[in-house]
Amino acid sequence: MAIKYVPYFPTTVSGQAVLDNFVRTQRILRYRESDKVTERILRGMPLYEVTETERVGEDASDNMIIHGECVSACAYLKEKGIKVDLVYIDPPFASGADYAKKVYIRRNPLVAKAMQQAEQELEDDELKAFEEKMYGDIWDKEKYLNWMYENLMAIRSVMSENASIYVHLDYHIGHYVKILLDEIFGEDNFRNEIIWYYNNKMSGNPTSHAFVCEHDSLYLYSKSDENIYNVIQEKRLETVKQAKRIKVDGKNMRARDEDGNIIYEDSDEKKIKDVWQVPYIASTDTQRTGYATQKPEALLERIIKASSNESMVVADFFGGSGVTAAVANKLDRKFIHTDVNINSIQTARDRLKTNGASFAVKKVQDGVTLYRNPVQTKDAITRIIPGLRIDPTIGSMWIGSIMDTTYGSSPVYVPDLMDSSSRVLDVVTLNRIINDALPQLPPTVKRVIVYYIDIIDRQDLDDFIKDNNDTVIEIELRDLKELLDNAILQDDVEYNVSEDPSKMVDIFAVAITRFYSDRVSHKIKAFNQKAMANSKKKFVPIELSLEGLEAIEMVSLDCTTAKENAPWHSDSEIKIEKDSTVTINGRKTSDFWDGTIHADTKPLRMKIRNICGDETIKLLNL
Known part of the structure; x- marks a missing residue:
């Protein structure tokens, strides 16, 4: 259970956390359950116990790898008074794809040394390997946007006043998220839509009747108008003649000689604009870590140099392969790498250790000890609930049912682990179950089982059920953590x-x-x-x-x-x-x-x- 709830702002701003009302321009953007999002924002970010699991290097106090979700990581940072100066996030794109890690079987180290080396080794294309899911990027649009809204609100709460945020998305959902960014950071704090153009990646659109897609979008916003911005130059293909520029009374002017003629000079560099041509990482590149969504270091180097200075804190709350932390460390910045996926934590940890970085690895103790990644935990839950039969025909609220001699068939509710906010069972969820889901069940149903990971007050929930459940169906609450704890088998x-x-x-x-x-x-x-x-x-x-x-x-x-x-x-x-x-x-x-x-x-x-x-x-x- 959460220790407490940390407010997103020192005092909640009235009207700030309203997803469906864009006050400045009177636009209306309504999504299902936006009132539920508002309630969670007002309640605050869940703060869990955070334990240090490893310390690498001599001075690890300022650099962190946090194994946990974005919102809970931000709650921890805010409670500790830690501010970040630059945020880059590469969240799921709502692309409809599953991402997997290729798992390689290693060579048996106990084979006889007399065997020829050629018999011991395998060519790269013959390596014995299989895949396991890391996460599923399959979302209902409304759930995705509500989820992103809470994450962005949490991130904003830990940003310093001169901080900037880069949100990396593509055509699937980026245009919707930009509207959320306008609401959260303010339209006046929108700085750029940066186009990352790559022509060396196999890309495509959903149909063959369209242009091939060769770019992603990065939405750049600042916390205020005091954001850090450093001019970044890149090499020209050819040297050109360019008028020399000087400052005169604070104005940028062309330099002239004594006769009034413009002074020209050779230039082999130019300012980087908002279209960035940065190659994707080739499969043979030494940067490759085996992480499915890895981004090139050159892309992050440009971002970090442009929007931060040395010793500032750079954070990535969907850290993936650890590229943000690795480049920040190389450029003498402090870093915070956060991800819910254990494979991300290990990839980043190994990468940073190899680079000689000092850091602490921390674990958010949110009660889901099996949480290697959302997909695998969800799959595991369906196996470890005794007697559960998966049945999608019961209704969208139920994962399946359990059969016993006393109650017959009991529909089962399990929180959606892809949506961190659903971990906390509250009266909003119970209200949906009672008023929306129970009336749709057959009259033979005598009981439903509602699993939860976290609750605020069990007595409040029991009282709510007693006061509002007018059906004859019994609602039984069960703690999912007890099953998860017993499901882990140590190697x-x-x-x-x-x-x-x-x-x-x-x-x-x-x-x-x-x-x-x-x-x-x-x-x-x-x-x-x-x-x-x-x-x-x-x-x-x-x-x-x-x-x-x-x-x-x-x-x-x-x-x-x-x-x-x-x-x-x-x-x-x-x-x-x-x-x-x-x-x-x-x-x-x-x-x-x-x-x-x-x-x-x-x-x-x-x-x-x-x-x-x-x-x-x-x-x-x-």
Whole structure:
């Protein structure tokens, strides 16, 4: 449950949080449930406990990676009095697409060394891999806009007075979001619509009867008219003659000689305007992290240089691959990377560590411990609710039903995890269930089950049901967190620790002898079944060895603290890349992993990350 609710503004401005009324121009833009959005805005941002899970580098106090949703991350920042000077967000585009992470099976490190290297290695196009969903960009337009409105309101509440925000979208939903931006930041604070033009990406429109789309849009707004703006130059293709410009009484004038003639000078640079031609990241580019929606560093470098100065705080609340944080760090800015997806957190963490950045990794304890990403959590819920049968024909409010001998068929409501605001069960939701959903159910229904993740006051909800439910249908409230907590299976690892008797190079060596991940095994099984059913030629299924070390992506040793819940210190670390070569403490090598990790001091804890992104921490028995 949220500790408290943090106001979006020090005192809520009357009329500010109204989605359907654009007061300045008297335009009306109405969406379903906009009154519900207003109520949540007035209530404030839910503030959860935030714990530090890892500290990287010497001075990590100012830089943060936050695993959590935008609104809850902003609540934390606002509670701590942290202001951001520049925001770039690349939120879901409402494109209707599913985005997946390709998961690669690593090379077995325990194969006999006598085998020829050619037999051990696989070509890139033959790497054994499968995919798992990271998030689904499939939205009902009204839900998306309500969701974006709350996120933008939260972001605005933590922006400094001279801050700017870049909102990166495309043709699917950008024109609608611009109207929200006008309302939240003010039409007078709109600065630019920047066109990012790329001609090296495979793009297309929904039909073949249209021009091919080769651009995205970035909407630039400022918090006030005191925003930072630095002129950015780019190289010309050819040097040109250009009139020299000087300041005269504060005015920009052409420079002239003693005879009044205009002075010309050679120019090989020009000011960047609002159409940016920046190449998309090629599949072979060394920037590639394997993250589906990764953006090029050159794009973020231009944004950060134009709208911030050194030592300022740059934030990305849909951080993805971590490009914003990586470029901000390179340009001597402070950074805040936030994402709800654990794969994003790990990708950004590894990227920043390799770049030598110092930062703290924090986790929003919002009660959804299975929340690796919204899609997978939603899929997991449908499996872990005992007796649940998925049935979309019952009605849009219900995910399915549960059958028992006492009540018969009981429709089940589960909060939409794609919409963070639905986590809090409130009287608005109950009112919809009672007045809209219950009357549509068959007369044989005696009970409905309403799962929740968070509530403000259980007694208030019970009283509301008692006072407003005029039907004969019983409403039973259940805590979804109890199911989620019991659904997590930790990975199992066997190892042995030895001390180097020579004490000349490495003192301690930890050898992994066996590793088993229930999640990875289920993902591989599901992939094999689907691929075998759809394959038109002989299909060779993915299989793991008895040792299972092919399912390991990273091993880290903490030689600093043995406390179970203390922040992690990665004193020694090996990451097994998708081609099975290893990166040791941020240094890439061409070597293969031999199943061991070394430390020059006594290791106290070991963390193992599997190829799907789950991490397991073990206290070492020495």
